Each structure stands twice: as C-alpha cells, then as structure tokens.
Amino acid sequence: MNAADFLDVVNATLRLSTPLILAALAGLYSERSGIVDIGLEGKMLAAAFSAAVIAALTGSAWLGLLGGIAASLVMAMIHGYASISLRGNQVVSGVAINFVASGLTAFFGQAWFGEGGRTPQLPMTARFGEIDFPGAQAVADVPVLGLVYSHFISGHNLLVYFAFLAVPATWWVVQRTRFGLRLRAVGENPAAVDTAGISVAWMRYRALMLTGLLCGVAGTYLSIAQSAAFTRDMTAGQGYIALAALIFAKWKPWPVLWTCLLFGFLDALSIRLQGVVVPGIGAVPVQAIQALPYILTMILLAGFIGKAIPPRAGGMPYVKER
Amino acid sequence: MRVKWLAAAAAVLFAGNAYAAEVSPAVIYDIGGKHDKSFNESAFAGEEQFKKDTGIGYHEFEIQNPSQYDQALRNFARRGYQPIIAIGFSQAQALEKVSKEFPKIQFGIVDATVDAPNVRSLVFREEEGSYLVGMLAALKSETGKIGFVGGMDIPLIRKFACGYVQGAKAVNPKIEIFQNMVGTTGDAWNDPVKGGELAKSQLSRGADVIYTAAGASGLGAMQAAADAKKYSIGVDSNQDDLHPGSVLTSMVKHVDTAIYSANMDMKDGKWTGGAKVLGLKENGVGYTSDQYNKDVLTADMKSKADEAKAKIISGEIKVHDYTADNSCPM
Numbered sequence: 001m002n003a004a005d006f007l008d009v010v011n012a013t014l015r016l017s018t019p020l021i022l023a024a025l026a027g028l029y030s031e032r033s034g035i036v037d038i039g040l041e042g043k044m045l046a047a048a049f050s051a052a053v054i055a056a057l058t059g060s061a062w063l064g065l066l067g068g069i070a071a072s073l074v075m076a077m078i079h080g081y082a083s084i085s086l087r088g089n090q091v092v093s094g095v096a097i098n099f100v101a102s103g104l105t106a107f108f109g110q111a112w113f114g115e116g117g118r119t120p121q122l123p124m125t126a127r128f129g130e131i132d133f134p135g136a137q138a139v140a141d142v143p144v145l146g147l148v149y150s151h152f153i154s155g156h157n158l159l160v161y162f163a164f165l166a167v168p169a170t171w172w173v174v175q176r177t178r179f180g181l182r183l184r185a186v187g188e189n190p191a192a193v194d195t196a197g198i199s200v201a202w203m204r205y206r207a208l209m210l211t212g213l214l215c216g217v218a219g220t221y222l223s224i225a226q227s228a229a230f231t232r233d234m235t236a237g238q239g240y241i242a243l244a245a246l247i248f249a250k251w252k253p254w255p256v257l258w259t260c261l262l263f264g265f266l267d268a269l270s271i272r273l274q275g276v277v278v279p280g281i282g283a284v285p286v287q288a289i290q291a292l293p294y295i296l297t298m299i300l301l302a303g304f305i306g307k308a309i310p311p312r313a314g315g316m317p318y319v320k321e322r
Numbered sequence: 323m324r325v326k327w328l329a330a331a332a333a334v335l336f337a338g339n340a341y342a343a344e345v346s347p348a349v350i351y352d353i354g355g356k357h358d359k360s361f362n363e364s365a366f367a368g369e370e371q372f373k374k375d376t377g378i379g380y381h382e383f384e385i386q387n388p389s390q391y392d393q394a395l396r397n398f399a400r401r402g403y404q405p406i407i408a409i410g411f412s413q414a415q416a417l418e419k420v421s422k423e424f425p426k427i428q429f430g431i432v433d434a435t436v437d438a439p440n441v442r443s444l445v446f447r448e449e450e451g452s453y454l455v456g457m458l459a460a461l462k463s464e465t466g467k468i469g470f471v472g473g474m475d476i477p478l479i480r481k482f483a484c485g486y487v488q489g490a491k492a493v494n495p496k497i498e499i500f501q502n503m504v505g506t507t508g509d510a511w512n513d514p515v516k517g518g519e520l521a522k523s524q525l526s527r528g529a530d531v532i533y534t535a536a537g538a539s540g541l542g543a544m545q546a547a548a549d550a551k552k553y554s555i556g557v558d559s560n561q562d563d564l565h566p567g568s569v570l571t572s573m574v575k576h577v578d579t580a581i582y583s584a585n586m587d588m589k590d591g592k593w594t595g596g597a598k599v600l601g602l603k604e605n606g607v608g609y610t611s612d613q614y615n616k617d618v619l620t621a622d623m624k625s626k627a628d629e630a631k632a633k634i635i636s637g638e639i640k641v642h643d644y645t646a647d648n649s650c651p652m
Contacts, residue, residue, distance in 0.1 A: 007526075012522070015522075115359075116384075117355075118538070124549070226518070227515050228545045231512065231513075231514050232512065236509075268519075271520055272523055
C-alpha cells in the first residue's frame with residue numbers, strides 16, 4: 001500500500017465508523033441509565049426511513065434529519081414506556097422494536113413509492129454533502145499538516161463531524177455534569193437515587209430521549225448522507241455491531257470511539273484489500289477478506305478487553321419497595 | 323386479487339380457442355426484489371408487457387430467503403400455472419427437484435440451465451455485451467483506469483467481469499481494471515451502501531468509469547460515481563435515466579423479451595423446452611444509447627462498438643466465456 005491508498009483507507013474508516021459511533025453512544029446513555037437497548041438497530045432503521053422519506057418529499061436534508069430524529073424518538077419512547085413504566089422485559093421490548101422497524105419501513109416504503117421498500121433517489125441538494133473547509137485546497141501540498149487538514153479534517157459531511165464531536169460531549173455530560181452523575185447512579189443503584197428524591201423513571205426517560213436523538217442522527221446518516229435513498233434493512237446489523245462496540249468499550253465514551261474506529265477500519269481494509277495480490281500467496285479470495293473483521297473481532301474479544309462489567313442495575317425494572 | 327381476477331377472465335376468454343395452450347404465467351423473483359431497477363425488474367417488465375398485449379394476467383412471488391424457493395415453485399405448480407419462470411441462478415436446484423415432481427407443468431429459468439424436458443433454460447451471453455461496454459469504458463476513460471463492482475462472487479458475475487476486461491483491453495492493452503465484489507451471499511444484491519463504498523474506493527484510486535453488475539447494490543455504486551462527477555455503466559435493465567450525464571450506457575440483458583416470448587410461445591402452442599442461449603446475435607444482450615446518455619456517448623465510440631459487435635456476431639472476435647472453464651485468460 002502506498003500513501004494514496006493509506007489516505008483512502010483512513011477516509012473510508014471515518015465514513016464507515018460514523019454510524020457506529022453515533023449508535024454506540026446512543027446505547028451508552030440508555031445502558032448507563034440501566035435500560036438494556038437491543039433496539040438500536042430498529043431505531044436507526046426507522047430514522048433512516050423517515051429521513052429519506054421526508055428529504056424526498058420536502059427536498060430538505062435538515063427536515064429529513066428532524067424527521068429521522070422524530071421517528072427514532074418515538075421508537076425510544078415506546079421502548080421506554082414498555083420497560084420503565086410497564087416494567088416489561090427490556091430485551092423483549094428491544095427485539096420487538098427491531099422487528100417492527102424492519103417490517104413497517106418495508107411496508108410503508110412499498111405502499112408509498114412502490115419500489116420494493118426503496119425510497120426515491122435523492123438529489124444532492126436534499127442530502128448532507130461533503131464540506132470543504134476554507135483553504136483546504138490551498139494547503140493541500142504542505143507536508144503532513146496540510147495533508148491531514150485537507151484530506152482527513154476537511155471534506156466530510158456534517159454528520160461525520162457531529163459524530164466525532166459527540167464523543168467529547170458525551171464524556172463531559174456523563175463525567176462532569178450533575179445529570180451525568182445521576183445517570184450513572186441510576187444505572188448502578190436506582191434505590192439510592194430514589195432515596196435522594198430524584199425520580200428514577202424520569203431520569204431513565206431522559207436518557208432514552210438522548211438515545212433516540214443519537215440513533216436518529218445515525219439512521220439519517222445512513223440514508224441521506226452516506227447514500228442517497230433508503231433501502232430495505234439498510235442498517236445491515238450495524239446496530240448490533242454498535243452494541244458489541246459498547247460492550248467492548250466497557251460503556252465508556254472514549255473507548256467507544258476507539259473501538260468503533262477499529263471496526264470501521266477493519267471494514268475499510270476489507271474493502272480495500274479485495275483483489276490485492278499478496279506477495280507469495282496471490283490474490284486473496286473475497287470470502288477470506290470479508291471474514292477478516294469478524295475474525296479479528298473474535299480474537300480481540302477473546303483475549304484483549306478483559307472483563308466487561310455492565311451497569312449493575314442494567315436490565316432490571318425499578319420497583320420501589322413498599 | 324386483481325391479478326387473479328384478470329387471469330380468471332382471461333381463462334374464460336380463451337376457453338374456446340383450441341390452439342391456445344392453457345397459459346397462466348407465473349414469475350418468481352430472486353432475493354434482489356422485483357424493483358431492483360435491474361435484473362428482476364427486467365423480468366417484471368416482460369410480464370407486464372405480455373399482460374398489456376394479451377390481457378392475460380400473471381402471478382408473482384418475491385423470494386425473501388432461500389428456504390422459499392421450493393415452496394414458491396411447488397405452490398405455483400400445484401395451482402397449475404404455466405409457464406412458471408424462476409428468475410436467477412439460485413433457483414436452479416429447487417427447480418430441478420420441482421420440475422420432476424410436476425412433469426406436466428412447463429417451467430422456465432433465467433441464468434441457469436436445468437436439464438429437464440419441461441424446463442426452458444434462458445441463458446445469456448453476458449460476456450458479449452460486457453465486452454462492448456468494456457470497450458466504451460476504455461474509450462471514455464481519461465485516467466486509463468476503470469472499475470468493476472460485482473454483486474455476489476459467483477461464476478456468472480465473473481463472466482460479466484471477464485468480458486468487460488477483454489473489451490477494455492482490446493481498446494487499451496495497458497488499461498488498469500479494479501474489480502470488487504460486494505459479498506458472497508444473496509444479501510450482496512441488496513447492499514447499496516457497500517456497493518457505494520467499493521465504488522468510492524475505486525474512484526479514489528483513479529478509476530473514472532465504473533461498471534456495476536450487482537442488482538440493487540449497483541445503485542449505490544452508480545450514486546457514488548455520479549457524486550464524484552465520474553461515469554458509471556448500468557446493467558440488465560436500461561439504467562441510463564438514473565443519473566443522466568453520469569451513466570455512460572447500460573449493458574442490457576433482455577430478460578424481458580425472453581420472458582415475453584416464452585409466454586407468447588406457450589400461448590401460441592409453440593412452447594419448447596431446452597436451453598436457449600441469447601447473445602448479441604439474438605439481440606439478447608446489448609448496450610443502450612438514448613436521450614439520457616447522448617451527451618456522453620459519442621458517435622465515434624458508438625461506431626467502434628458497433629464494429630466490434632458485427633465482428634463478434636460473425637465470429638471474428640471470440641469473447642471468452644468465464645463459465646466455460648472458470649477462468650479468465652486476461
């Protein structure tokens with residue numbers, strides 16, 4: 001691989017890890033508050049569909065984003081109502097969200113547009129396009145710094161920047177604010193929070209709203225920034241990968257960033273390595289290359305992360321003692 | 323329901339006609355889905371045309387997962403529909419089984435050969451059409467680098483790729499061709515995000531024309547080419563109108579006319595089983611030239627391609643068929 005290939009892989013890594021980062025951070029808020037969220041996938045899918053439909057109808061990417069967030073929030077609130085207010089099983093509710101999203105998006109897509117669940121292709125104006133930072137072209141020839149500025153920092157779409165800024169923001173919210181302290185407490189020991197006179201249910205609902213918001217942005221990214229239309233089941237398991245990344249990262253914001261970048265990098269590498277002739281072996285078969293991210297994930301999971309301890313109250317509905 | 327009603331009406335209408343065989347066509351789409359704007363949609367167009375011209379409705383089923391192949395075929399056969407046309411090579415095994423169970427029902431399959439007296443196998447010489455678009459790509463390319471994005475990694479798709487490479491190298495022997503496959507399972511036909519990523523990777527390596535043979539995944543690749551203001555080549559159906567000015571041409575595979583004539587043959591009592599191989603000569607494959615790509619496809623390019631087309635038909639140019647020996651000599 002030469003320098004140009006390297007740049008290519010780095011840029012692909014940033015593009016591919018963006019939805020994972022957003023979804024994993026979404027899961028972080030929910031799980032840190034004690035609500036297990038299997039439904040990241042479904043929320044992303046609903047958001048992707050809603051964003052694509054609204055962007056197609058209005059021609060505005062921003063309205064699409066709002067629509068995506070709204071759809072994801074509705075899903076998050078259904079999950080919240082089932083698991084907080086009704087004290088239902090959180091895993092069952094999350095799985096239900098995934099099925100509902102997968103079925104409803106395909107159904108409405110077919111009913112409204114008649115293209116097998118696909119939405120119309122969006123023009124560039126109805127999408128989040130790539131932003132070139134001022135002076136990016138001018139400094140492109142400056143060694144190292146200019147290269148980094150013009151190739152990595154400039155030239156992505158808005159939602160990519162949002163995802164990378166969401167990491168420090170999440171760290172600050174979770175570790176440095178009163179809300180974050182209570183969020184962590186409610187996931188570890190809700191009874192103590194309750195004793196302090198803070199509503200456990202309201203805390204958890206607020207956490208789920210943040211989950212809905214971030215999943216909404218992740219889904220919107222998939223359908224109107226990374227591509228130009230919604231397709232049936234377009235999340236393709238990314239919600240689950242994000243969940244794995246979250247466990248990998250032991251429910252902490254910065255490690256979430258690194259693990260998502262790692263997953264994105266492996267994916268980008270598998271795309272780039274296809275058909276490349278390895279000296280002494282010859283062209284590596286497509287199958288082997290595509291299995292690479294999963295094999296490495298297994299190795300890392302088995303050997304390197306150590307013990308991942310989830311928030312102690314995770315998965316348990318809170319019942320006040322009487 | 324309307325389709326059924328139409329079929330019933332048609333049955334009554336044609337009841338008195340002694341020459342017409344019982345025709346009640348059915349089609350089973352593959353996993354890419356009926357509206358993939360490509361391969362399956364071409365089959366859909368053929369059935370629609372038949373319905374429009376004859377007033378005979380048809381039955382259809384969209385496969386959601388591979389376990390449904392047998393069921394769908396058996397279900398249609400049990401109801402006595404014929405010809406039942408299975409779209410896609412992946413239905414071959416199921417059809418081999420089911421065609422034996424229903425020897426009196428006539429079946430058809432696209433893109434595979436099933437050796438049974440009651441099956442008409444419709445296979446295409448994709449390598450010939452791909453050769454022509456490969457030439458066009460090489461003529462259009464300014465960087466001397468072009469790309470190919472395939473769907474599922476199977477011999478059929480390698481056949482597209484191999485013809486493309488031969489055509490491109492006939493124009494420019496030093497041309498560099500990047501080849502990528504979306505995946506190794508049926509899902510590879512329906513993953514536009516991955517298709518787009520593969521295309522972006524090829525574009526950033528300098529490719530300026532990308533040929534897709536990837537069903538709905540190809541839509542992502544074509545979008546990526548359009549976003550980068552480069553060129554793409556569509557496949558199976560005419561996809562020139564997707565991104566006018568960016569889609570150079572489409573390698574059309576006339577699944578529609580093959581299905582239309584299968585239904586017509588059945589209706590006129592001229593049905594025959596066996597394999598039908600459709601190439602440039604039979605007008606089964608070709609490249610498109612219409613109002614959407616008139617600005618990008620020059621007359622000079624077209625005359626070169628048409629010259630090669632005549633030579634392929636006359637046998638002067640031999641295009642290697644990848645599936646004949648599972649290798650590409652280029």
